[in-house]
Amino acid sequence: MILKSVHICGGIHNNTRKNIKIVNDKIVQISTVGKDVIEYKEGISFPDDVIIYPGLINSHDHLALNTHPILKKRTYNDYIEWSKEDFDKEKKEINSIPFELRCQWGMLKNVIHGFTTVLQHDKWSDAITSEMLDVYTKPRIIHSIEFDRKWKLKALIPYRKKKIIHLAEGKSKKILQEPHELLKYSLFSKQTILVHGISLKAKEAKNFGGLIWCPNSNIHLYDETANVIELKNSLPILFGTDSTVSSDWDLWKHIKQAKALELLSDDELYNSLTVTPSNLFGFTSKGIIEENKLADIVVSRKKDIDSISSFFKQNNEDILLIIKSGEIVLFDEIILEDVISKVSVENFEKIKIGNSIKYLKFPIQKLVQQIRDYYPNFEFDSYFTIH
Structure with missing residues (x-):
């Protein structure tokens, strides 16, 4: 070709x-x-x-949490406060859809925006396969200090791959202590990649292996994001989108918003989506x-x-x-x-994005129908239409 x-x-x-x-x-x-x-x-x-x-490489997503729009009622101080908000109705709707179907929808979101690799920050099923997207599940996932009961053990035990943890996600006094707490139990902190880092300081950042920056999600929930203009001198910056329960479906909106913040140069921001995660995670050919x-x-x-x-x-x-x-x-x-x-065009389905018709090698109509079998109110027409 x-x-x-x-x-x-x-x-x-x-x-x-x-x-x-x-x-x-x-x-x-x-x-x-x-x-x-x-x-x-x-x-x-x-x-x-x-x-x-x-x-492109999306360094942070929860693929099973992309069937619903942003869950937000106000601006939050930290992820603990957000988690206590009453979203029981929405959570019930999300969980009514089988995990595998939700993951496929999250994969579709990434592909049509030009992402061909995504790091999944959640459990995974080897039964979910796709020739359109590589889902990387090798790092040891530590959800967070607050919600992972085994976080100390996971941080202490050596691991030949990277460890990834949500950290410093917010601005409360409790969250400000998280980097210090993690360092007490991290024997190999340079193997640890942080997600969010809103209140992370440069003197703390230098002890870790990288930061996955999710500005769109951060600003939606907390009205601020990590100070990467300072942090980039202490550790590599990678780009993540998070899922649609805390961020926009349109991933180009994420990228343009990040550029408008002027915290990274154009080259630095471009690299955070390409060569930087490739080098950090050992994707030698990507x-x-x-x-x-x-x-x-x-x-x-x-x-x-x-x-x-x-x-x-x-x-x-x-x-x-x-x-x-x-x-x-x-x-x-x-x-x-x-x-x-x-x-073979017969293997492709047509969708309309804006004024453009795209052919996509993915059974979109079948997936939408399967999701609606469990959740009849599922809507996606604001993203694209099926032709």
């Missing part, structure tokens, strides 16, 4: 126009337009200028467009002269093509003629 005349985001080829050759699940050749020897016969052309970037790397690829309309600037100006409907491990999993109808010879 050849992707013709695409402008690369990030890495050594940043902002250059190239042709990309994919064989099986790898990028095997990147060559300059007009100066290469790539065979164009089977290439995909795009009607307008486009950017190409690696499939997070960058280079030869011999995994062909997890997103192609989107180019909306600015600079590729990185264009990345931050796109909306969900601007995504024209998503490739996962060398296989097309989503494409826009404007490239249907070039794609039709490479995939």
Whole structure:
């Protein structure tokens, strides 16, 4: 498969126009337009200028908690206060839907926004599979100091993979003590990745291995977020979305909001979605467009002269093509003629996002019906419509 005349985001080829050759699940050749020897016969052309970037990495989501909108009645001081709010009706509705179906819906949310890898902060079932998305479940999950009764034991016991914990999620006096409490029991604190860190201080942050920043979720619930402009000098910053019970469905709204906060530079924010989590979690072939790397690829309309600037100006409907491990999993109808010879369109279903028709390799209609069998009031039309 050849992707013709695409402008690369990030890495050594940043902002250059190239042709990309994919064989099986790898990028095997990147060559300059007009100066290469790539065979164009089977290439995909795009009607307008486009950017190409690696499939994004969502470093924090609860995939089974994406069927409902934000649960919020006021602004909270911390996650403990939020957890005590009366959402019994909503929780009953969520739990009425089988776990596997809820996870599939959460996976769909990530894929149609250009994410091809997600870190699941919850239990998981190996029975849930998808060729569209890698769900990473290897880290040791510690929910939080308040709600994980075994957190001290989990923090103490050595573990060859990373440990991930919600920490400093809020601004109350009790929450301010959490980093100190965790450090007392963490023999290998550099293996520990924190989530949220709203009240985390730089002197505390330097003891840990990374921070997963979830600004959209933080601002919805607590009206503030981590001071990553200071914390980024103490530990790596990764980007997370959290689930829709505390954040927006539209993941590009998350990214644009983060950019507007101006706490990270454009390059730092872009890297927090790509190469930084790839390096931190050992995804050696992900997070960058280079030869011999995994062909997890997103192609989107180019909306600015600079590729990185264009990345931050796109909306969900601007995504024209998503490739996962060398296989097309989503494409826009404007490239249907070039794609039709490479995939069996019968395996795709059509959805409309904004004014664009997308073909998605996913049984959406079946999933929606299955969810509605358990929860008849399930709504999603504000996100996309099925055609």
